[in-house]
Every structure is written in structure tokens, then in C-alpha cells.
Amino acid sequence: xxxxxxxxxxxxxxxxxxxxxxxxxxxxxxxxLNPDGVHSIAAGMDTEVDIDIQGHGxxxxxxxxxxxxxxxxxxxxxxxxENMMSGTVRVKGFASSAAGASGHGGTLIIEGDTSxxxxxxxxxxxxxxxxxxGNFSGFMAQAGRMVICGDAGDGLGDSMYEAVFYVRGNIKSxxxxxxxxxxxxxDYAAVQELLNRAxxxxxxxxxxxxxxxKKLYNWNADANxxx
Amino acid sequence: MSKKLVLEESAGFNQKVIEYVxxxxxxxxxxxxxxxxxxxxPSFDDLVFLAGSASRYPLEGYREKCTTTTVLGxxxxxxxxxxxxxxxxxxxSFGALSGRVKEALGRAATEMGTSTTTGxxxxxxxxxxSSKTLVYQCLPSRYGFNPDDLRKADAxxxxxxxxxxxxxxxxxxxxxxxxxxxxxxxxxxxxxQRSACRHPDWTGPDDLAIKVAELRxxxxxxxxxxxxxxxxxxxxxxxxxxxxxxxxxxxxxxQGGTAxxxxxxxxxxxxxxxxxxxxxxxALEDMNMRGKVQLIVSxxxxxxxxxxxxxxxxxxxxxxxxxxxxxxxxxxxxxxxNGQHIDATADYNALGTAPGFxxxxxxxxxxxxxxxxxxxxxxxxxxxxxxxxxxNYLKTLNMELTTVARAxxxxxxxxxxxxxxxxxxxxxxxxxxxxxxxxxxxxxxxPF
Ligand code: SF4
Numbered sequence: 001x002x003x004x005x006x007x008x009x010x011x012x013x014x015x016x017x018x019x020x021x022x023x024x025x026x027x028x029x030x031x032x033l034n035p036d037g038v039h040s041i042a043a044g045m046d047t048e049v050d051i052d053i054q055g056h057g058x059x060x061x062x063x064x065x066x067x068x069x070x071x072x073x074x075x076x077x078x079x080x081x082e083n084m085m086s087g088t089v090r091v092k093g094f095a096s097s098a099a100g101a102s103g104h105g106g107t108l109i110i111e112g113d114t115s116x117x118x119x120x121x122x123x124x125x126x127x128x129x130x131x132x133x134g135n136f137s138g139f140m141a142q143a144g145r146m147v148i149c150g151d152a153g154d155g156l157g158d159s160m161y162e163a164v165f166y167v168r169g170n171i172k173s174x175x176x177x178x179x180x181x182x183x184x185x186x187d188y189a190a191v192q193e194l195l196n197r198a199x200x201x202x203x204x205x206x207x208x209x210x211x212x213x214k215k216l217y218n219w220n221a222d223a224n225x226x227x
Numbered sequence: 228m229s230k231k232l233v234l235e236e237s238a239g240f241n242q243k244v245i246e247y248v249x250x251x252x253x254x255x256x257x258x259x260x261x262x263x264x265x266x267x268x269p270s271f272d273d274l275v276f277l278a279g280s281a282s283r284y285p286l287e288g289y290r291e292k293c294t295t296t297t298v299l300g301x302x303x304x305x306x307x308x309x310x311x312x313x314x315x316x317x318x319x320s321f322g323a324l325s326g327r328v329k330e331a332l333g334r335a336a337t338e339m340g341t342s343t344t345t346g347x348x349x350x351x352x353x354x355x356x357s358s359k360t361l362v363y364q365c366l367p368s369r370y371g372f373n374p375d376d377l378r379k380a381d382a383x384x385x386x387x388x389x390x391x392x393x394x395x396x397x398x399x400x401x402x403x404x405x406x407x408x409x410x411x412x413x414x415x416x417x418x419x420q421r422s423a424c425r426h427p428d429w430t431g432p433d434d435l436a437i438k439v440a441e442l443r444x445x446x447x448x449x450x451x452x453x454x455x456x457x458x459x460x461x462x463x464x465x466x467x468x469x470x471x472x473x474x475x476x477x478x479x480x481x482q483g484g485t486a487x488x489x490x491x492x493x494x495x496x497x498x499x500x501x502x503x504x505x506x507x508x509x510a511l512e513d514m515n516m517r518g519k520v521q522l523i524v525s526x527x528x529x530x531x532x533x534x535x536x537x538x539x540x541x542x543x544x545x546x547x548x549x550x551x552x553x554x555x556x557x558x559x560x561x562x563x564x565n566g567q568h569i570d571a572t573a574d575y576n577a578l579g580t581a582p583g584f585x586x587x588x589x590x591x592x593x594x595x596x597x598x599x600x601x602x603x604x605x606x607x608x609x610x611x612x613x614x615x616x617x618x619n620y621l622k623t624l625n626m627e628l629t630t631v632a633r634a635x636x637x638x639x640x641x642x643x644x645x646x647x648x649x650x651x652x653x654x655x656x657x658x659x660x661x662x663x664x665x666x667x668x669x670x671x672x673x674p675f
Contacts, residue, residue, distance in 0.1 A: 011444065012444065012448065015444045015445075015447070016447055019447060020447070039437050039440060039441065040437075040440060040441040040444040040445075043441050043444045043445050044374055044444060044445030044446070046374065058437075059429075059434070059437045059438075059441070060428070060437070060438075060441040063441050063444075063445065064373075064374040064377070064445055066374060066375075078428060078429065078434065078437075079428035079429070079441075082427075082428045083369060083372060083373070083374070085373060085374060097428075098427055098428040098429075101369075101427040101428040102369035102372065102427050102428070104373065104413070117427065120427040120428075121368065121369055121423065121427045123369070123413040124413060139423075139427075140368075140421070140423055142412075142413045142414060143413050159421070161414060161415070161418070162414075162415060217401070217415070217418040217419065218401050218417075218418065218419050219256070219259075219400065219419050
């Protein structure tokens with residue numbers, strides 16, 4: 001397996017290798033050693049490859065990812081897999097704020113907890129969190145699904161559009177226009193499928209569905225401060 | 228004898244204010260409208276050039292060469308962009324504008340050797356194809372934002388704010404969110420598209436530096452990165468943008484336009500372009516970054532004189548939005564179809580306005596087909612006709628710019644300098660830090 005050591009090369013050299021040299025090489029799997037919290041590790045991937053990051057990442061690990069399957073054997077800073085298009089990013093530890101922000105596709109799995117604004121502005125990504133998520137998560141979430149196996153903080157799903165969240169634990173509070181809705185068979189199946197993808201074992205029956213009430217879709221005088 | 232009718236309008240509660248109170252009382256909603264501030268503000272009109280005479284000599288206006296080449300993004304980007312003129316087309320979204328208009332902008336800008344800019348909602352194939360140099364905006368909403376288009380762009384503009392609405396997010400009312408617009412933005416058709424006022428994945432200036440670095444990593448440090456701020460605390464904002472690693476800073480003054488924003492923002496938030504430009508230049512000088520980080524100014528730039536004054540005050544280039552729309556026919560009483568001028572006055576009237584007064588871009592019912600997504604209305608702007616008009620407009624501005632520069636003795640428009648200008652009003656002298664005409668007096672700087 002190809003190993004790239006961030007004690008020996010800079011993140012710029014790493015990313016240029018991943019963008020420019022890796023695609024033609026037929027490499028299926030590689031590992032990144034000594035990440036030491038560096039930012040933008042494996043940002044802008046556009047190749048189908050398995051990447052193991054052996055340690056903690058900084059901000060924007062796997063940012064704008066396409067095709068790659070990235071596993072972080074540690075924790076990550078802000079904006080992991082931000083604006084991801086496809087592929088998978090798995091964080092074995094915890095993730096800081098804005099995990100999966102504005103993600104369009106692919107799957108983000110966080111085995112631990114995440115901080116504030118998880119799934120903010122999400123646009124089609126699937127996010128599965130093994131632990132709990134922080135306040136203001138799912139703000140203006142447009143599309144995609146988020147499964148939270150632990151608790152959700154304040155203001156979940158504020159001003160959300162068409163995304164759907166499934167929460168197993170407590171929800172501290174819902175944001176404007178977010179509401180709890182009954183689970184349907186399709187919801188149970190979706191939760192099961194996402195849990196399987198993440199490798200988490202829970203009963204889908206334990207999850208609640210949160211979606212937008214669609215009262216803020218068009219501007220009106222009654223929306224008042226909430227619009 | 229009949230009594231004489233004496234109508235005395237209140238200065239405070241004038242017709243406009245009365246109308247505002249009545250409207251607010253009837254609807255319970257604030258007004259949302261398009262275009263920029265309509266109020267009187269200190270502006271480039273309050274400055275004049277001294278030009279050459281005995282103490283400095285001018286260049287021959289028609290014969291001697293005057294360079295307009297403008298290079299942007301020389302600080303970190305491996306591939307800075309080179310423009311033939313220092314006049315660029317400001318960011319305007321597909322959604323606010325039709326695809327045909329985007330095509331017209333791209334064609335005209337390309338012919339003139341300058342850049343156009345995407346907007347909220349992403350990049351359309353029409354504009355990528357028609358624009359030789361295309362700046363791709365990264366906005367808080369990230370609507371339609373994706374790595375493929377990022378890599379296709381020639382430069383990236385990270386938008387923190389807009390002059391028409393610093394601190395406010397964007398808005399595209401449901402009537403303009405058609406199937407194509409909705410698809411590009413991952414939204415249901417017909418909903419109001421609201422854009423957040425803050426980016427989703429960073430907050431303070433230190434985070435911004437990391438975000439800029441990420442965009443550079445994704446694009447292999449090739450593309451210039453602009454940071455655009457709406458003019459408020461411009462001195463500090465420009466310094467922070469430099470600190471964050473910007474190659475180019477775009478400062479958008481309060482006269483800047485919008486497709487749809489609360490009137491209270493348009494008229495009451497932000498500072499005039501004149502004051503903002505001077506603060507931006509001060510900030511760059513303070514950091515010894517003039518010439519290393521380029522400065523683009525926008526917000527109410529209309530004429531070649533405005534461009535020349537902006538350059539003399541220290542801008543490297545300008546960006547124009549509203550002037551560009553006007554050149555395409557905005558606020559004109561007619562539109563051109565198959566070579567015929569067709570009267571559009573009735574359509575303005577139906578919106579409750581008239582040619583010359585329209586600011587109704589938010590309705591999506593633009594009488595001349597510029598800011599619309601309506602399949603019938605958008606036909607009123609023929610891309611080739613629009614492109615020709617815009618090319619003429621840009622050409623005129625550039626000719627005015629070079630003729631002023633030559634009169635000031637400059638063989639390169641970027642050699643225009645503050646010393647070429649004087650102010651006509653105390654306000655302009657104080658804001659621009661340029662002496663009042665006929666004196667050496669700069670309020671707050673030098674004595675009378
Ligand atoms: S004419 Fe069209 S572009 Fe111009 S202000 Fe009216 S609606 Fe907007």
C-alpha cells in the first residue's frame with residue numbers, strides 16, 4: 001500500500017499528488033501518516049480510491065470530495081466533507097463544527113459526536129452520526145438525510161427545506177419550521193439502510209422523523225421574525 | 228372669492244414616507260426591491276480631475292498610446308488573469324438574470340477582453356462557454372457550488388457581503404425559482420430561495436484564512452482568489468481579507484445593486500463607494516500591500532469618469548452590475564426584437580412603474596427581458612443584440628477612461644493618481660481624503 005507521510009511532505013504536495021499523479025496510477029488504496037491536525041487533507045479528490053488517514057485531521061478533511069472513500073482514524077476539525085459530491089468519508093472519532101456542510105452527495109459517517117451546525121445547508125448528502133450532534137444542526141438543510149443515533153442540540157433543522165432527519169435520542173429544541181412527523185415504512189427502511197451503510201446496530205423503530213413544515217416556503221406577514 | 232389652496236409638504240413626512248407608512252400598515256411586510264440605493268450620496272460626481280497644463284503636460288488625446296491592461300491575482304495564484312481593460316462585469320446570478328442575459332454578458336466581456344462573474348446559483352454552461360475569463364463565486368448559500376465548476380473557473384470570488392445588503396443574505400422570490408433554477412439550487416420549484424448571510428463552514432477571519440487555503444488546495448494554487456466585502460468597516464475588513472490570503476479584494480459600496488433585497492438594507496446599510504474605496508486603499512497601504520493585492524471597486528460605477536476616478540483613488544479595476552443591465556435595455560421604454568423596437572411602457576405600468584424609474588427585478592416580470600426567468604419575457608433580450616450594446620457601453624467607458632488618463636499625462640490608466648483629483652464638496656473631500664478644489668484642505672488631514 002502506498003504511504004504518504006505528512007512529516008516528510010507538505011499538505012500541498014500531498015494534494016497535488018492526489019489530484020495530478022494518482023489518477024493514472026491504478027492505486028486502489030493508500031494511507032496518509034502523521035496528519036497531526038493539518039487542514040485540507042485530501043480536499044478536492046476526484047478519483048475512486050480508499051484513503052486511510054492515520055490520526056487526527058484539521059479543517060476540511062475530504063472537502064468537496066468526489067469518488068474517494070476516506071477514513072479518518074482519529075478526530076477532525078471543522079467542515080469535514082464540506083460540499084462533498086460523492087464517495088464516503090468516515091470519521092472514527094469526533095468531528096467539530098459544520099460536518100458535511102452543503103454536501104451534495106455521498107455518505108458522511110461520524111462514529112463519535114459532532115459539534116455545532118452538522119449538516120448545515122446540506123443538499124443531498126447522507127450523514128450518519130453514531131453519537132450526538134450540536135446546536136443549530138441542519139440549518140437550511142435542503143436535501144438529503146441525516147441519522148443521529150444520539151441526541152440533537154438546540155434549533156435542529158431551523159428553516160429546513162426538503163431534507164429529512166432521523167433522531168434516536170432527545171432533541172433539545174427544534175428550529176423554526178422544523179417538526180416531528182410520524183415514521184412511515186419507507187422511513188424505517190431508509191434508517192435501516194443508512195445504519196447498515198454506517199455499520200451501526202440500532203432498531204429503526206427507536207428513531208423520530210424531523211422534516212420541514214414548509215410554512216416558510218413563501219414570504220408572508222404571519223412568518224414574522226421567523227422568516 | 229375662492230380660497231387659495233396651500234399645499235405644504237412635510238419634509239419629514241413627505242409623500243414617500245406617507246406611502247411607506249400606508250404600505251407597511253396595509254401589508255405588515257417590509258418592501259423588497261431590486262437595483263441599488265436611490266438616495267443622494269457623496270459619490271465620484273463630487274470629484275473632478277485637474278489634468279495637465281503648464282505644470283504637468285497632457286498626452287495627445289487621440290494618438291498617443293494609453294495602456295489599459297490589468298493583471299489580477301499576482302500574489303499567490305500560479306495563473307493570474309490578464310484583462311485588456313480594467314472594467315469587469317460584476318457577479319449576478321443565473322436566476323436573477325436569464326440564461327440569455329448571461330450569454331450576452333459573456334460574449335461582450337470576451338470581445339472586450341474582460342471578465343464576467345457567476346452569482347448565487349452556480350455556473351451555467353451558457354456563461355462558461357461564452358466567457359473567456361469567468362470568475363466563480365463561492366457564496367454562503369453554496370447553491371450549485373461544485374468542484375467541477377470550481378476547476379473550470381478562471382478565478383474564485385469568495386463573497387462575504389454585497390454593497391446593497393452587507394450583513395444580509397440573498398433572496399430570490401419564488402416566482403423566479405423555475406424548474407431550471409430550482410434544479411441548479413436543489414430547491415423545490417416556486418419556493419422563495421433564501422441565502423444565508425454567513426458561510427456554513429467558517430465564521431471568523433482565522434477560519435476564513437483556512438477556507439481560502441482549502442480552495443487553493445482544491446484548485447492546486449492555480450486560480451486567483453478574490454474576497455468580496457460589502458462596504459461597512461472597510462478598513463478592517465480589507466486588512467482581514469489580506470490576512471486571509473486574498474489575491475484580490477473586491478469592495479462593493481452601498482450604491483451597489485441587487486436583484487431583490489429589503490429596501491431598508493439598500494438605503495440604510497453600508498457606506499458609500501467613495502468612502503469605502505479610500506478606506507480600502509488606506510488598509511492596503513498600511514500593510515504595504517498596494518500592488519501586491521489588487522483592488523476591485525464596485526457599487527454605482529456608471530461612466531468612464533467614474534472608472535478613471537476609482538483608478539486614480541487606488542483601485543486596480545472596477546466591477547459593474549447595474550450599468551451593465553442598463554446597457555442591455557433595463558429601464559428603456561422599448562426592447563428590440565427582430566430589429567424592431569417594441570414599446571414596453573404598458574408592461575412597466577402593469578408593475579406600477581415607468582421606464583426610468585423601475586426597480587422591480589424582484590418580480591421576475593422585467594418588461595425588457597433582463598431580470599426574468601419567464602420563457603416569454605426572456606425572449607425580449609436577444610443575446611447578440613444585448614452583447615453588442617454591452618460591448619459598446621464597455622468600449623465607451625474605456626475610451627472615456629483613456630482620454631481622461633491622457634489629459635492627465637498618463638500613458639497607462641493605472642498611473643492615474645490621487646494628486647490628479649480635487650473634491651467639490653466638503654463631504655467628498657473628507658471621505659475620499661482629497662483636497663477641496665482650490666485649496667489644500669482635506670478635512671481631518673490638512674489645514675485650510
Ligand atoms: S427594467 Fe428589468 S432589470 Fe431594469 S429595474 Fe426593471 S425589472 Fe429590473
